[in-house]
């Protein structure tokens with residue numbers, strides 16, 4: 406396939422748009438919010454059209470596990486990689502549904518413990534200073550109480566983790582975090598949601614999803630199909646060479662979401678993180694990751710870096726660093742795939758300081774350089790708001806339409822299909 410043509414010239418493939426199809430609440434997909442998560446239908450279609458029963462599927466940036474959940478319900482083994490421990494918690498819970506009766510009985514124990522809650526028992530509780538920054542004492546005591554009951558429940562780690570995911574998903578609503586924002590920002594006017602009510606609602610919704618997923622997997626005899634998320638770096642994984650039939654993945658966008666910052670509430674509460682600076686260090690595509698190099702193996706990336714460096718040197722370094730990281734990830738994909746195996750990379754283009762960053766074309770170029778054959782590029786439009794479409798013209802960060810500096814980005818994205826010969 407000729408990749409010197411900009412992909413935006415391709416026609417939109419309607420069959421990949423999934424306009425009115427709601428799949429985000431199916432199975433366990435609705436357990437937890439996660440920025441830029443996959444549309445489950447997209448993954449489902451790739452699995453159905455391009456893989457076979459018995460195949461092993463990988464996702465190098467597995468996030469909250471959409472690829473793994475869809476692989477499991479389709480009877481395919483899967484492995485996910487992510488650097489974020491919050492992603493690991495969510496994904497492992499989403500892919501391991503539990504017998505409903507067991508969950509319900511443990512939930513009853515939690516509810517009866519809540520009846521005995523006494524805030525004064527928690528007044529001396531020592532938590533991280535950042536927890537005191539993000540939470541008012543009244544919410545902090547209740548969350549500390551729930552965390553204690555869950556972790557001390559007499560049950561398996563799997564069951565405890567189910568309730569921890571529920572707790573994790575309500576933290577933002579129960580904090581001072583500006584609700585509509587993906588940036589860490591205090592809203593001093595916000596009235597946080599009441600913790601016990603939010604937890605109750607969240608668990609009930611997850612219980613329904615768990616039950617449907619559990620029963621369907623049993624009917625299909627897919628309950629024991631393996632799937633797990635490993636906490637590793639996509640550039641250097643422990644996946645054995647030549648073992649994977651298909652990779653379905655969507656990399657972090659260049660300097661967009663700060664996943665480490667975004668998941669700090671769960672990170673501090675569940676003690677995954679103590680120091681945000683350290684926690685951020687291995688995430689790809691962040692504002693904090695840049696080196697001195699202004700060179701890329703990709704000619705298309707190089708042209709963008711050269712344009713950017715005269716406008717904003719720091720951004721040019723971030724972009725160079727990002728595509729160098731992506732080159733390493735593409736190499737890792739090549740290493741783990743079987744001969745004839747395929748990778749499906751879902752990625753959109755963007756603009757920084759008025760310089761177009763053709764991430765999709767660049768990724769395709771990197772894949773070719775490494776020895777992949779590009780089989781097809783599918784263009785789809787994004788009919789929902791699962792990923793942000795707006796950047797502030799001045800700061801380049803994601804924002805909302807209300808901001809008059811906003812500019813649309815990612816109205817379309819591409820699925821690059823590349824084969825390891």
Ligand SMILES: C[S@@+](CC[C@H](N)C(=O)[O-])C[C@H]1O[C@@H](n2cnc3c(N)ncnc32)[C@H](O)[C@@H]1O
Pocket residue numbers: 439440441442443444465466467468469470471472486487488489492637638639640654655656657658664687688689690
């Ligand atoms: C666009 S999200 C993936 C969302 C996923 N497709 C889903 O459905 O939830 C990108 C993910 O890349 C992860 N990530 C960032 N740097 C990484 C690295 N060096 N290795 C592995 N994962 C990384 C982030 O934690 C984030 O979960």
